[in-house]
Amino acid sequence: MNPADLPPEVSCPPALVLAMRDIAQGPLAQQVQAIDQGTYPREVLQQLAAAGGMSAHLERPGQPADYGLAIQAMAEVSQVCGSTGFMMWCQAVCGLYLQACGNPALAGQVLSDHVQGRRLGGTGLSNPMKSFAQIEAMLLKATPTEGGYRVNGTLPWVSNLGPDHYFGAIAAIEGQDGAALMFLLRCDAPGVTLKPCPAFSGMEGTGTYAVQVKQLFVGAADTIAAPAQPLIARIRAGFVLLQCGMAVGVTQGAIDSMWAVENQLGHVNQFLDDRPGALQAELDALTTRVMQLAKTPNDPSTEFFIDVLDARAHGAELCLRAAQSALMHQGARGYLLSSDVQRRVRESHFVAIVTPAIKHLRKEMARLSAEEMPA
Amino acid sequence: MNDARLSPAEAPWQLYICHACGYIYNEHDGDPDSGLPAGTRFADIPDDWECPLCGVTKSDFEPYVPPDLGALKSAAPCHATAPRAAPGIVVVGAGKAGWQLIEQLRAQLPETPITLVTACAGDVYDKPLLSVAMARQLATPALVKEPGADAAARLRVRLLAHTRALHICTASQTLRTTHGPVPYASLVLAHGAQAALPSPLRADLCWRINHLQAYQRFRAALGSAPRHVAIVGAGLIGSELANDLALGGHRVTLIDTQDRPLARWPAAEAGQPLLAAWSGLPITFMGAVRLQQLERQGAQYRLTTTDGQTVLADQVVAATGLVTPSRLAASAGLAWDNGIAVDAGTLQTSVPHIYALGDCISVNGCASRYIEPILRQAQTLTSALVCQCLPSEARAAPTPYTVRDAVVRVKTTSLPLSLH
Numbered sequence: 001m002n003p004a005d006l007p008p009e010v011s012c013p014p015a016l017v018l019a020m021r022d023i024a025q026g027p028l029a030q031q032v033q034a035i036d037q038g039t040y041p042r043e044v045l046q047q048l049a050a051a052g053g054m055s056a057h058l059e060r061p062g063q064p065a066d067y068g069l070a071i072q073a074m075a076e077v078s079q080v081c082g083s084t085g086f087m088m089w090c091q092a093v094c095g096l097y098l099q100a101c102g103n104p105a106l107a108g109q110v111l112s113d114h115v116q117g118r119r120l121g122g123t124g125l126s127n128p129m130k131s132f133a134q135i136e137a138m139l140l141k142a143t144p145t146e147g148g149y150r151v152n153g154t155l156p157w158v159s160n161l162g163p164d165h166y167f168g169a170i171a172a173i174e175g176q177d178g179a180a181l182m183f184l185l186r187c188d189a190p191g192v193t194l195k196p197c198p199a200f201s202g203m204e205g206t207g208t209y210a211v212q213v214k215q216l217f218v219g220a221a222d223t224i225a226a227p228a229q230p231l232i233a234r235i236r237a238g239f240v241l242l243q244c245g246m247a248v249g250v251t252q253g254a255i256d257s258m259w260a261v262e263n264q265l266g267h268v269n270q271f272l273d274d275r276p277g278a279l280q281a282e283l284d285a286l287t288t289r290v291m292q293l294a295k296t297p298n299d300p301s302t303e304f305f306i307d308v309l310d311a312r313a314h315g316a317e318l319c320l321r322a323a324q325s326a327l328m329h330q331g332a333r334g335y336l337l338s339s340d341v342q343r344r345v346r347e348s349h350f351v352a353i354v355t356p357a358i359k360h361l362r363k364e365m366a367r368l369s370a371e372e373m374p375a
Numbered sequence: 376m377n378d379a380r381l382s383p384a385e386a387p388w389q390l391y392i393c394h395a396c397g398y399i400y401n402e403h404d405g406d407p408d409s410g411l412p413a414g415t416r417f418a419d420i421p422d423d424w425e426c427p428l429c430g431v432t433k434s435d436f437e438p439y440v441p442p443d444l445g446a447l448k449s450a451a452p453c454h455a456t457a458p459r460a461a462p463g464i465v466v467v468g469a470g471k472a473g474w475q476l477i478e479q480l481r482a483q484l485p486e487t488p489i490t491l492v493t494a495c496a497g498d499v500y501d502k503p504l505l506s507v508a509m510a511r512q513l514a515t516p517a518l519v520k521e522p523g524a525d526a527a528a529r530l531r532v533r534l535l536a537h538t539r540a541l542h543i544c545t546a547s548q549t550l551r552t553t554h555g556p557v558p559y560a561s562l563v564l565a566h567g568a569q570a571a572l573p574s575p576l577r578a579d580l581c582w583r584i585n586h587l588q589a590y591q592r593f594r595a596a597l598g599s600a601p602r603h604v605a606i607v608g609a610g611l612i613g614s615e616l617a618n619d620l621a622l623g624g625h626r627v628t629l630i631d632t633q634d635r636p637l638a639r640w641p642a643a644e645a646g647q648p649l650l651a652a653w654s655g656l657p658i659t660f661m662g663a664v665r666l667q668q669l670e671r672q673g674a675q676y677r678l679t680t681t682d683g684q685t686v687l688a689d690q691v692v693a694a695t696g697l698v699t700p701s702r703l704a705a706s707a708g709l710a711w712d713n714g715i716a717v718d719a720g721t722l723q724t725s726v727p728h729i730y731a732l733g734d735c736i737s738v739n740g741c742a743s744r745y746i747e748p749i750l751r752q753a754q755t756l757t758s759a760l761v762c763q764c765l766p767s768e769a770r771a772a773p774t775p776y777t778v779r780d781a782v783v784r785v786k787t788t789s790l791p792l793s794l795h
Contacts, residue, residue: 127395139395139431156395156429195430210430282547303702310541310551317556366553369494369539371569372578373592374690 016069019051020076024084032081035205036343040162042120045087048077049117054091057238057297058099058115067238067294071245078249079256082347083203085246086354090122090160090167093239097123097168097182100235101224106184121167121184122160124211125232125239126355128170128180132232133364140171140213142181148219149173149181157197159208164188167211170228182228183218191216202346237308238297240356244290247315248283250347254322255279257341258329265329274325279318286314302368309368313361316352323348391417392439396429399439462558463488464760465550467540467703468565469497469523470586472733472749476563479757481530484764490533490559492552495588497523497536503746505590506612507786510619515591540566543707545726561760564704564715564724564731568697568744575669576607580676581691584616596690601625605678605688607666609636611785613694614649618787621656628686630678634662637785640794645785652790661686697744699735714742720775721759722752732756738778745781752776 013021028044035041048054057070070092078085091114098111113119131138140153151171158167169185187194194209225231258276262269269275290311296304323345327334334341352358388403400420405411406427411420417436424433464480466473469491477489491497499521508518527534535554542551543562550557570583582593597604601624606613609631617629617636629636635646650660664680669691671677678686699714710716710725714737717723722730732752734744758773785792 136394139435154395154425154429154431154435156426156431195425197430198428210425212425212430212432278547282544285544285546306541306702307706314542314544314551314556362553362555365541366537366539369541369553371589373589374580374582374596 014069014072016052016056017072017076020048020053020073023047023051023053024077024080028077028084029080032340032343033338035081035083036202036346038204040205040207041084041087042162044084045091045120045160046117048073048084048088049091049115049120053077054088054117055095055115057092057242058095058111065297067241067297068291070242071248071290071294074242074245075249075252078246079253080249082246082250082253082344082350083206085249086203086350087122087160087206089242089246091117091120092242093123093125093235094121094160094166094168096235096238096242097224097231098184100231101182103220103223105221106224110184120160120162120165122158122165122207124155124158124167124169124185126157127155128228128232129355130360131172132229133360133367135360135363138170138172138180140169141174142171142218143174145217148217148223149183151181151183151185151191151213151216151218153213155211155213157208158211159206161187161194161207161209161211163194165207168224170232173226179226180228181218181226182224182231183226184222184224185211185213185216185218186222187211189216201349202343203350233300234298237293237299237305240305240308240312241290241293241297243351243354244312244315247312247319247351248287248290250344250351251279251283251315251319251322253340254319254326254344254348255283257326257334257344261330261333265331269329272325272328274321274328276325276329279322279325282318283322286311286318290315306365306368309356309361309365312356313358313365316358316361319348319351389417390439390441391436393426393429393431393436395431395435396426398426398428400436462548462560463490464561464563465490465492465557465559466563466565467492467550468567468733468735469493469495469499469534469536470565470567470733471502471746472565472567472753473563474499474526475749475753476565476732476756477530477532479753480760481532483757483761487764488533489530490535490557491527492535492538492540492550492557493523494537494539495523495586497527497534498587499523499526500587502586503786505584505587506615506619507788508590508619509594509616510622510788512594512623515587515594518587518590540703541706543703543729545707545729548728560728561763562729563756563760564729564735565733566700566703566735568699568714568734568742570693571696571698572693573695575666576691576693576695577669580669580671581607581693583693584612585697593690593692597625602689603628603687604690604692605630605676605686606692606694607631607678608694608696609633609660609662610639610694610696611637611783613692615786616692616694617658618653618656618789621653621658622788626657626659628659628661628688630661630664630666630680630686632663632665636660636662637792637794645792645794649785649787649790649792652787656789697734699742704735712740713737716740719777720755721773722756722776723759730756730759738776741778743778743781745783747781748776748779 053073057067059065074085074088098106127139130136142149142151166184166186170180170182173179191214193212255276326341330341391400405413405415498519500518539553603626605628607630609629614636617627621627637645667681668679676688676691704715715731717736719738755776783794
């Protein structure tokens with residue numbers, strides 16, 4: 001492909017993307033295998049955050065929110081390490097909650113430290129999102145008490161956590177039918193215990209824990225929204241859209257590894273379906289679609305949200321196909337435990353099953369597409 | 376075996392499932408790693424015990440009965456279907472236009488894979504009869520001429536029922552749906568039009584009797600007793616519905632901004648004789664009014680007009696015209712002119728390999744919402760698609776579809792009309 005044929009934004013990447021590339025292909029590339037097997041890359045994450053990689057979507061004075069840039073940054077890193085790309089998403093959406101909450105206790109120093117990567121955090125919205133979509137019951141319960149709430153329950157597998165981290169969580173408010181409290185759950189607060197998870201097939205270095213909560217007090221200072229639903233409705237498209245960065249990056253990494261063996265293996269690889277050129281064309285069309293959607297992340301319409309969900313689903317499907325095809329292209333060398341090709345197959349599985357998984361996306365699109373009628 | 380006669384110690388071992396991660400606790404095995412010896416009853420597990428897989432507590436478990444895999448397998452339809460990857464002709468929409476086209480295509484292309492994607496069950500029925508069915512109080516099964524699955528089997532069509540078409544990727548020739556991507560060689564959009572709902576009408580407050588499922592749910596909402604139904608819009612659909620609901624024993628208030636029903640036609644030919652024919656039926660026509668507000672009032676609905684009149688009705692039906700949904704067309708960048716713009720010669724849209732017919736198309740900016748043109752459109756489109764499958768020297772130009780002034784037959788049984 002001739003670089004001169006590419007649109008300007010592709011041929012000349014923004015400075016932020018170049019900064020991500022330097023870190024991803026430098027210090028991150030050194031530890032990719034260790035991260036896959038369980039090392040949490042705190043320093044790299046902090047470098048990426050400090051360079052602005054997890055906050056381009058957050059509006060700041062003199063700098064409008066740019067979801068497209070945030071997605072490009074995430075894609076650049078995911079191309080090298082899907083785990084780290086995923087943790088960028090965790091940090092990015094946690095920042096989104098802190099900014100969208102309008103709570104001065106969170107939107108000031110806490111947000112500023114978060115954006116700079118001085119503090120790290122995640123999101124525990126997998127269960128509540130499925131609960132809102134009527135897929136499962138809410139696992140955390142909040143009981144109103146003097147000055148706030150007492151929260152109890154256990155969330156399985158929340159990522160990008162550590163002893164001094166925090167994450168956005170949602171609890172069902174007892175006695176208030178359907179109402180929910182969204183709050184910043186601090187891992188070092190009294191009543192909170194992080195429990196290690198059993199081994200997963202990959203992405204072990206993502207700081208993923210089960211979080212046990214017993215009689216945790218949540219006051220006004222840590223409240224993100226009560227009720228939670230209006231805020232969720234406002235940020236839901238951005239939440240899902242940002243995940244496209246992971247899908248685009250992992251897919252690109254897989255395509256690149258097909259080209260890498262083309263000179264030696266092209267004579268046999270030509271008999272495979274899903275060749276890199278065709279996958280690249282499909283990825284480019286999807287990226288264009290995602291970038292278009294990223295221009296209006298706050299569009300509240302159902303039609304827009306269905307488009308976002310479908311783009312995310314397409315990303316997951318393409319990611320699966322590309323990673324699988326990359327292994328077919330590389331053959332035995334891609335099957336080595338040290339190969340990024342087999343690692344990417346497992347990363348692609350993660351992109352397809354992390355909430356919202358392909359099946360959740362399709363169910364939600366069907367639900368949102370159904371014609372409304374009188375009760 | 377009667378478990379009630381057994382002592383607790385003899386009761387069969389029970390299973391419990393974690394609804395967070397799916398781990399199954401088996402009383403027979405216990406959880407020795409967490410200090411629960413084999414044979415520990417679930418009731419005897421301390422409340423602070425944690426799921427060994429994901430860490431949630433006992434309260435997040437529920438009793439589990441393993442499924443009978445044999446029964447599940449024998450209940451599921453297990454028949455080979457054409458592979459998803461076989462791109463053939465993909466049709467979106469199982470209304471008159473979709474099925475009519477497929478009948479003709481299958482007659483001429485016995486081997487070409489055809490896939491039908493539809494949001495409904497795909498049952499074959501005549502939409503104009505939905506109104507007549509009101510008068511005769513017909514149940515839904517009586518309206519279905521052929522179940523969708525039967526029609527699909529007869530015509531060897533892969534039917535993706537209850538499936539939403541979401542997006543068209545033109546470069547990779549793939550239709551994205553809620554049941555996965557569907558590749559196409561040729562794509563035909565036959566998804567029709569949907570009811571327009573001008574303010575203050577709202578989807579959760581008024582019915583649109585535009586398909587079988589809506590008819591079914593509206594019938595259920597009416598129940599068996601006579602009701603008062605307000606119909607907003609006294610065009611063709613609104614007038615037929617008013618006529619048929621009244622014959623079905625219901626009281627009807629028909630509301631329109633014009634001073635007579637069927638106001639598109641001259642008063643002396645349509646509106647006036649129709650009103651005269653209705654004089655013996657429980658139909659009140661409220662003409663020359665504009666609806667200002669529609670709201671719930673208890674179990675009923677209150678309609679308020681701009682000149683201050685109010686109507687209290689048990690159900691409200693909107694018959695305020697149709698609009699063509701633009702999602703799919705926009706996703707493929709199809710030219711749009713009051714609907715999906717197609718070439719009359721082939722019914723091809725502005726994008727290669729994508730065609731359209733029925734209520735969703737426009738020819739030279741004109742949309743048609745009638746049945747009569749659909750058969751002729753299906754003939755033109757079938758010829759065009761058959762041509763694609765023939766060697767170029769054997770291709771003959773399809774007979775172009777022509778827009779004709781339709782004679783509209785108004786099935787107001789009190790006074791059937793044919794209007795030009």
